[in-house]
Amino acid sequence: MHIDLLDLKREYDSIKEEIDSAILNVISSGRFILGDEVKKFELKLSDYLNVKHAIGVGNGTDALSLALLTMSIKPGDEIITTPFTFIATAEVISLCGAVPVFVDIDIETGNINPSLIEEKITSKTKGIIAVHIFGQPCDIDEIKDIANKHNIFLIEDTAQAIGAKYGSKFAGTWGDIGTMSFFPTKNLGAYGDAGAIITNDDEIAEKIRRLRVHGSDRKYHHIIIGFNSRLDAIQAAILNVKISYLNKWTDRRREIAKKFSENIYSVKIPLIKDNRDHVFHQYTLRAKKRDEFMKYLNENDISTAVHYPIPLHLQTAFKYLKLDEGSLPDAEKLAREVISIPVHPFLTENEILYIIDMINKWKE
Numbered sequence: 001m002h003i004d005l006l007d008l009k010r011e012y013d014s015i016k017e018e019i020d021s022a023i024l025n026v027i028s029s030g031r032f033i034l035g036d037e038v039k040k041f042e043l044k045l046s047d048y049l050n051v052k053h054a055i056g057v058g059n060g061t062d063a064l065s066l067a068l069l070t071m072s073i074k075p076g077d078e079i080i081t082t083p084f085t086f087i088a089t090a091e092v093i094s095l096c097g098a099v100p101v102f103v104d105i106d107i108e109t110g111n112i113n114p115s116l117i118e119e120k121i122t123s124k125t126k127g128i129i130a131v132h133i134f135g136q137p138c139d140i141d142e143i144k145d146i147a148n149k150h151n152i153f154l155i156e157d158t159a160q161a162i163g164a165k166y167g168s169k170f171a172g173t174w175g176d177i178g179t180m181s182f183f184p185t186k187n188l189g190a191y192g193d194a195g196a197i198i199t200n201d202d203e204i205a206e207k208i209r210r211l212r213v214h215g216s217d218r219k220y221h222h223i224i225i226g227f228n229s230r231l232d233a234i235q236a237a238i239l240n241v242k243i244s245y246l247n248k249w250t251d252r253r254r255e256i257a258k259k260f261s262e263n264i265y266s267v268k269i270p271l272i273k274d275n276r277d278h279v280f281h282q283y284t285l286r287a288k289k290r291d292e293f294m295k296y297l298n299e300n301d302i303s304t305a306v307h308y309p310i311p312l313h314l315q316t317a318f319k320y321l322k323l324d325e326g327s328l329p330d331a332e333k334l335a336r337e338v339i340s341i342p343v344h345p346f347l348t349e350n351e352i353l354y355i356i357d358m359i360n361k362w363k364e
């Protein structure tokens with residue numbers, strides 16, 4: 001037995017016929033970029049998330065870039081975000097000429113600590129990019145209040161949290177813009193790169209629709225300087241099949257996570273805060289001797305991963321910000337302790353029991 005962190009083969013086997021025919025339909029239609037499949041997916045996604053607009057783009061990183069492009073960023077503007085995320089969240093801030101300002105996290109969840117945000121707001125602060133890390137919504141109501149109070153924008157990087165809710169609203173629909181990724185390992189994954197932007201703002205939606213096709217509203221009529229970042233029709237067709245299974249798969253992730261949380265006692269289980277639900281993109285434990293624990297699990301055929309081993313302020317690419325070790329202590333501490341274990345919806349009951357058993361045999 002070897003248990004993978006994710007088993008896309010089992011997922012494909014369970015829906016093979018539908019996927020194969022969806023792909024073949026696109027190939028015989030001859031429409032590979034945007035077109036009906038993409039429109040259909042945009043409608044399904046906006047319906048699913050109860051949001052006015054969903055716009056398919058090339059990937060989750062482009063979704064963040066395009067979102068920032070609608071915000072009229074000037075060089076030197078500051079944008080607040082978390083250091084405990086995938087690099088894309090902050091990379092796009094630097095790429096558009098702004099300065100990422102990292103705020104330390106709540107070590108219990110890995111999400112940005114809202115009580116530390118206001119002290120980092122200056123006259124140059126233009127906005128906040130909040131992340132719902134591992135699939136658990138951050139304290140987005142508090143963060144929205146701060147953004148409103150200071151009249152700055154709020155973008156939600158929802159790459160890991162499709163379908164998660166804070167209160168009665170979906171993650172990604174609290175701020176001005178939500179960005180989604182359908183990278184193959186995400187909870188709703190394409191079979192290649194894909195992403196989307198969601199918003200309730202008509203003007204932003206129109207701007208994004210232009211930006212993704214070279215700033216044009218009709219072929220060869222370019223109104224603004226844009227991008228090439230379109231959702232590919234084959235990926236949209238795959239997503240149209242898979243989105244119908246998303247609730248079922250998310251429920252299964254939650255069920256497995258519940259079993260882990262009720263039965264694992266040898267290491268720290270993830271904390272779920274009130275007034276929100278988690279979609280368990282990752283089930284991430286905390287272990288004091290993380291590297292030894294990881295080696296032990298891997299030797300016992302359980303795949304694991306570290307999300308993320310180096311907080312962004314300590315990455316070489318962000319050295320220019322001159323943030324030393326010790327400057328964001330909770331993010332640094334969490335990065336030393338985290339370890340994600342398999343929580344994908346195709347785990348068998350035996351595998352779940354085996355994972356729990358092996359973890360509990362570990363002594364810290």
Ligand SMILES: *Cc1c(COP(=O)(O)O)cnc(C)c1O
Binds near residue numbers: 059160181
């Ligand atoms: C995956 C991910 C992205 C980037 O998405 P891509 O589709 O790979 O470009 C951005 N932010 C977070 C938090 C992610 O997990």
